[in-house]
Amino acid sequence: QVQLQESGPGLVKPSQTLSLTCTVSGGSISSGSYYWSWIRQPAGKGLEWIGRIYTSGSTNYNPSLKRRVTISVDTSKNQFSLKLTSVTAADTAVYYCAREDRDNAYHIWGQGTLVTVSS
Amino acid sequence: QSALTQPASVSGSPGQSITISCTGTSSDVGGYNSVSWYQQHPGKAPKLMIYDVSNRPSGVSNRFSGSKSGNTASLTISGLQAEDEADYYCSSYTSSSTWVFGGGTKLTVL
Numbered sequence: 001q002v003q004l005q006e007s008g009p010g011l012v013k014p015s016q017t018l019s020l021t022c023t024v025s026g027g028s029i030s031s032g033s034y035y036w037s038w039i040r041q042p043a044g045k046g047l048e049w050i051g052r053i054y055t056s057g058s059t060n061y062n063p064s065l066k067r068r069v070t071i072s073v074d075t076s077k078n079q080f081s082l083k084l085t086s087v088t089a090a091d092t093a094v095y096y097c098a099r100e101d102r103d104n105a106y107h108i109w110g111q112g113t114l115v116t117v118s119s
Numbered sequence: 120q121s122a123l124t125q126p127a128s129v130s131g132s133p134g135q136s137i138t139i140s141c142t143g144t145s146s147d148v149g150g151y152n153s154v155s156w157y158q159q160h161p162g163k164a165p166k167l168m169i170y171d172v173s174n175r176p177s178g179v180s181n182r183f184s185g186s187k188s189g190n191t192a193s194l195t196i197s198g199l200q201a202e203d204e205a206d207y208y209c210s211s212y213t214s215s216s217t218w219v220f221g222g223g224t225k226l227t228v229l
Contacts, residue, residue, distance in 0.1 A: 037218075046122065046223040047157075047165065047208050060216045063120055096164060104153035104212060105170030112164055 002027040004097050004110035012091075012117050018084040022097030022110060029078045030055050035100035036080045038071060040093040041112075048093075052100060053080055087117045123148065123209055123221035130227040136197040139224045141209030142190055147219055149190035153212035156185060156194045159223075160205045168207075169194060196226070204228040 008020035022036070029036065037052035051061035053071045061069050065084070073080040084091060094114050098106040124142040131137040141148065141156075148154055154172045157165035167176050169185035172192060182197045192211070196203055209221040 039220075047210075047220040049210075049218040049220060052218075062217060063215065100218075103170050103174070105155040105167050105176075106157070106165070106210075107167050107170075107176060109164040109166075 002099065002108055004099065004108060006095060006097050006110045006113040008113060008115070010114055010116060012087055012115060013119050014088055014117055015086055018082070018087050018091060018115055018117070020082045020095055020097075020113065020115070021079050022081070024078045024080075024099075028075075029073060029080065030075045033102050036071075036073065037098045037100055037106065038082045039096045039098055039106075041096070042090075042093040050082065050084075050095075089117050091115070092117045120147075120213060120215065120217060120219045123211060123219055125207075125209060125221040125224045127222070128225045128227065130229055131196075131199045132229045133199050133201065135199050136195060137199060137226065138196075139194045139207055139209075139226070141192040141194070141211075141221045143192075143211055143219070144190055146214040147211040148187065148192050150214060151212045152187070154185070154187060154192045155210045156183075156192075157208045157210065158203075158205045159208065165208060199228055201228050 005023045035052040038050040053059045068085045070083040094112040096112045097110045099108040156169040159165045172187045173185040207224045
């Protein structure tokens with residue numbers, strides 16, 4: 001079965017770029033009609049949808065983050081990635097990658113990775 | 120996009136039923152049947168409990184059910200069990216081709 005695993009630095013300095021990768025195992029990122037998404041959760045707070053990428057490369061982003069977010073896919077590595085520029089302490093959160101299935105729901109999630117923005 | 124509105128907390132005794140509401144607008148909840156509900160235990164990733172308003176994924180107990188009326192969706196849990204104690208989030212597709220989550224509801228089983 002398909003599994004997702006986030007990876008990347010756990011500490012990022014303010015004003016720098018947060019970069020995370022989600023590795024897909026147990027299946028090809030190119031097969032099927034799926035959206036591959038990033039969702040985050042600050043400590044003690046709710047979920048915030050960041051954005052998604054289709055296997056064709058088309059993207060959708062949260063309007064509040066759109067100016068700073070880029071999501072890309074690398075089919076050769078079976079991975080998709082998140083870049084968030086000009087980070088501040090407000091971007092400190094657990095970041096999840098997830099797969100949006102054809103029934104319009106997130107059936108599969110990664111375990112999440114904590115990213116702290118601090119000098 | 121604004122977060123969907125959920126009550127901060129609900130509680131119930133074992134065996135009882137509870138309902139969690141999720142209010143949006145005609146641009147999200149009211150305009151689409153793509154409403155889903157997620158359960159999240161502390162330190163864990165969210166788990167899908169309901170999709171497309173009222174459908175249960177394989178393996179999810181039939182004690183969980185969903186519905187929608189206008190701009191408000193609801194999650195009902197019947198026969199409450201201790202293991203149901205968790206945070207619950209609703210989510211809806213939007214007219215901007217994005218997704219929006221609710222603020223979350225903490226369910227306490229008394």
